[in-house]
Amino acid sequence: MPLDHTEDQAMLADTVTGFMADAGGIKQQLRHFRDMDCKDGFGHALWKQFAEMGLTGMLAEEADGGLAMGHVEAGIVLKEIGRNLTPSPFLTTSVMGVTALSGGSDDLRGRWLPGVIAGDSVLAIAIDESPKHRPERIACRAEKAGNGFRLSGSKAFVVQGASADAIIVAARTSGSDSDDDGITLFAVPKDASGISHENLRLVDSAMASNITFDNVELDGDCVIGDVDGGRALLNKVLNAGRIGAAAELTGVGQGAFDITTAYLKTRKQFGKLIGEFQALQHRAAHLYSELEIATAAVIKAQQLLDGGSEKAELMVSVAKAKAARTCNLAVREGVQMHGGVGMTDEYDIGLYMKRDRSLGEFMGDQYYHAERVARLNGY
């Protein structure tokens, strides 16, 4: 299979590129909702439009009302979200949340997916328990209680936690904190009693929550998949989130690069366009190269994931590490090449820098994933 979009995927990319640039642009979305101090950090009207475009359920099965597409297609949407810094719950809801629910019963999917697909519901993913991504260790516990479970513990960096209708929680139902087994995923409704949120605005204006569960009573039908056997499903959710974040990062990097090269072609100093200076040309050409490579790594990982390859896991970490490293270079070079105006809120390049920082951290930073590449390679 060529490492390239198929005709159908290219058509989707065309449609989504236009849609996101029109409806999801920085001025009408990110700046608008940031400046009004929106408590959700995104606009629900746009989320409805995602639904009308068929994007909200793209990863859901056709029988569930979805489009049964794959990570390549989701990545097309995420790249445009990244390019426009569009605030939306797409990654946590339609990519990670739908992936998690795909492991659940008919009832569970019937309870949550219609709302997601209609653009009425938002899902958040609660995995991490500390400021750094360490999903190998899960201490948040759900004890058996009658026909259901009683959940206690806390989760950190739950993106879209403030607005989520359901929180997908990875909890420990047996064993010790660092065991592979003994993990169960739950779909916890936002109004379950005993949940408390600390909603935080992040550097990129997105909302994330630290969530505490204090003896939260859950029905047995909140369980997604097998009790104690949730690690495999959790890994699927992690892969979806990581490759999704990587795709979005390539969009952020590309967007930063595009406005920066445009600036090099308009800004004059010493009587010349600054893009004429070789010192800047070489750095721009280097950055172009890195962005091309990150993009290739991301599509390779997406194809391997969609094809069910055993090599997918390694390539997902390669892609996340590479995309994070590259996007970070793009925003740093972007601010520097803009000079003084790059430090102002008026120019968009700083917004790219903030988004990169947040996405780079999400589901494991470049160091976490480089470490993982080493381990998966056996050293």
Add this chain to the structure above:
Amino acid sequence: MSDLDGFRQEIRDWLEANCPAEMREPARDEADICWGGRNFKFKNPAQKAWLEACVAKGYTVPDWPEAYGGAGMSPAQAKIWREECARIGARPPLSSFGIWMLGPALLKFGTEEQKVHYLGEIARGEIRWCQGYSEPGSGSDLVSLQTFGEEVIDPVGGDHWVVNGQKIWTSYADKADWIFCLVRTDKANTYQGISFLLFDMTTPGVTTKPIKLISGNSPFCETFFDDVKVPKHQIVGQLNRGWDVAKYLLGHEREMISGAGGGDRMNAIGAVVARNGLDDPILRAELAMFDVDALAYAAMGEKFLDEAKVGKAHPAQPNMMKYVGTELNKRRHELLMAAGGATALEWDSERTNGGTPARSWLRTKANSIEGGTSEVMLNVVAKRILELPGA
């Protein structure tokens, strides 16, 4: 799709039956590489059998037309061929500047007669080619080259050029049978005064002198032309328009040096290093970062070839590939030297196979110079891809 699956099975079966076990081991040294040519000595019968089996099927140049010695594979089929060879670790049956550089240029600019004649010889591994581009005063500024071909009208012996001058960094000139050579045929025009000539290295007046490099080896030569007679029909493309051919060929040379076609340039190295022990956490971290870059670059190589073969890649993209691929390869060998410690410093010991780690490391320093320096590559990307002003 099922057609391609059937094709894959066919290739798999053929490789199983025809690729000797010895040819499924990584090449250890230069003698393991089959360069072909008049004077090539096969290292062992397996190397010869593998070449002959591939020649018979056109598999030395799978995507060239059958009429020119290829197998006429489509881009999708040629990708399957590469994947199946990689799956069993099959060595390339033939390594050749004819395949990588001259062949693509002849396919685009050659006459039908030239294609049938020269491409067939290349595909069968009969003629080994070298490249006459750089001159002592013309490195990065290649177009300033001075080697001159004087036109001679000769009703008896045939019209020809008499070529005088000197080339440098001519890879394997001392082992090559023929040369493709940039020769100035008009002193008044810089770009439109160069012709692309082909001639036999045994022509009277051609001499070569190997250059000893920091690696202790001499893969490059100085090549001298003293009244070398080149018949008029041995020109590729039009008179004084050789720069077009030269530039097109450079794209393929840069693709070759980038390592995009696969092989060890694409591999992660951490696991290999760790087999001999890896107790330095900082080195381990650097290896992990390198492996991320190497595996990402492998995906880029695949994507680049997929796009290039269907004409979708930007024509200047090989410059980007060469820049990244060679810088990565230099970093690879720096890390391998660091991991090898004092053993990697040994210059001629048996256990290092004659200082292979050190000599290979030094050899890689040429990667980002030969075929266009990294700095020139970045210039080209800035100008042709990014369209930055004044570049």
